[in-house]
Amino acid sequence: MADRKDQLWNPYVSGALAGLLSVASVAFAGKYLGASTTFVRAAGYVEKAFGPERVAQMAYFMKEAPKIDWQFMFVIGIFIGALAAALLSGTFSLRFVPDMWRGRFGPGIGKRGVAAFVGGIVAMIGARLADG
Amino acid sequence: MSHDMIMGLVTGIVFGVLLQRAGVIRYDKQLAALRLRDMTILKFMLSTICVAMIGTYLLVDLGMAKLSIKPTILGGVVIGGALFGVGWAIFGYCPGTAMGALGEGRLDTVFGLAGMLVGAGIYAEIYPLMKNTVLTWGDYGKITIPQVLGVNHWIVIAVFVAGTLALFRWFEKKGL
Numbered sequence: 566m567a568d569r570k571d572q573l574w575n576p577y578v579s580g581a582l583a584g585l586l587s588v589a590s591v592a593f594a595g596k597y598l599g600a601s602t603t604f605v606r607a608a609g610y611v612e613k614a615f616g617p618e619r620v621a622q623m624a625y626f627m628k629e630a631p632k633i634d635w636q637f638m639f640v641i642g643i644f645i646g647a648l649a650a651a652l653l654s655g656t657f658s659l660r661f662v663p664d665m666w667r668g669r670f671g672p673g674i675g676k677r678g679v680a681a682f683v684g685g686i687v688a689m690i691g692a693r694l695a696d697g
Numbered sequence: 698m699s700h701d702m703i704m705g706l707v708t709g710i711v712f713g714v715l716l717q718r719a720g721v722i723r724y725d726k727q728l729a730a731l732r733l734r735d736m737t738i739l740k741f742m743l744s745t746i747c748v749a750m751i752g753t754y755l756l757v758d759l760g761m762a763k764l765s766i767k768p769t770i771l772g773g774v775v776i777g778g779a780l781f782g783v784g785w786a787i788f789g790y791c792p793g794t795a796m797g798a799l800g801e802g803r804l805d806t807v808f809g810l811a812g813m814l815v816g817a818g819i820y821a822e823i824y825p826l827m828k829n830t831v832l833t834w835g836d837y838g839k840i841t842i843p844q845v846l847g848v849n850h851w852i853v854i855a856v857f858v859a860g861t862l863a864l865f866r867w868f869e870k871k872g873l
Contacts, residue, residue, distance in 0.1 A: 583712060586715070588753055608815075611814065
C-alpha cells in the first residue's frame with residue numbers, strides 16, 4: 566500500500582537542515598536535541614498520580630524530576646510538526662500495522678501491538694542505561 | 698509558557714516537519730535500514746551529525762556554547778546500546794520518531810509509546826541497582842575523542858566528515 570503522494574524530501578538535505586536546527590538550538594536556547602529523558606519525566610507524572618510520596622523518594626525521579634521543560638515541549642513539537650507536514654502533503658493516513666510488518670507477520674493488530682509494547686519497554690531501558 | 702518551553706516547541710515542530718517530509722519516521726524505512734536494504738535513515742542521521750558537529754564546535758571555539766558531554770561508561774553504553782537496538786528493531790521507532798510517526802497516523806506507536814513509559818518506570822525502579830553495578834563498569838568519565846587521541850578536534854571532524862562522504866558515495870553507487 567504506497568502513499569498517494571510519496572514525494573519525499575532528499576535525506577541529505579533534510580538531515581543537513583536538522584543539523585543546522587540543532588546548531589541553532591544550541592546557539593539560541595543552549596539546548597542539545599534529545600527526547601528520551603522526557604519519557605522518564607512523563608512516567609514520573611503518571612506514577613505521581615498513584616503514589617506521590619514514593620516518587621519523591623526515588624533516586625531516578627529526583628535526578629530527572631517530573632516537570633514540563635524544554636525537552637518535553639520539543640517532543641510534543643515533533644508530534645505537531647509531523648502531523649502538520651503529513652496533513653499538508655496529503656500523506657496522513659491512519660493505520661495500525663506498518664506495510665513491512667504486514668508482509669511478514671500479517672495484518673493482526675494484537676500481534677503488532679504486543680511487539681510494539683515489548684519493543685518499547687526494551688528500547689527505553691536500553692536508552693536510559695546508555696544515558697541516551 | 699516559559700521562553701525555554703516555547704523554544705522547545707518551535708524546535709520540535711521544525712524537526713517534526715523535517716522527519717516527516719524525509720520519510721525517516723516510517724517503520725518501513727527504519728527496518729529497511731536495519732536490514733541493510735535502504736540507507737535513507739543513515740543518510741539523514743549522518744548528514745545531521747556532520748553539520749551539527751561542525752556548527753557546534755564552531756560555536757564552542759567562538760566561546761558561544763559549551764559541550765554537553767555524557768560520561769563514557771562502557772557497561773551502560775554497551776549493554777544499554779544492545780538493548781536499545783533490540784527494542785528499536787522490534788518496535789520499529791525510536792523515542793523521538795515514535796511521536797512523529799503518531800503524528801502521521803501510525804497508531805501502532807501508541808502501544809510502543811506506552812511500552813516506553815513502562816520501560817522508563819522500570820528503569821527508575823532498577824536505577825539504584827544499575828548505579829552500583831553496570832554503571833560502574835568501565836567508567837572513563839567525561840571524555841572526548843580529540844582529548845583521548847590528543848589531537849585538535851578539527852582533525853577528528855575532518856576525518857569523520859571525509860569517511861561519511863565516502864560512505865554516502867558507496868550508498869549511491871550501490872543504490873541503497
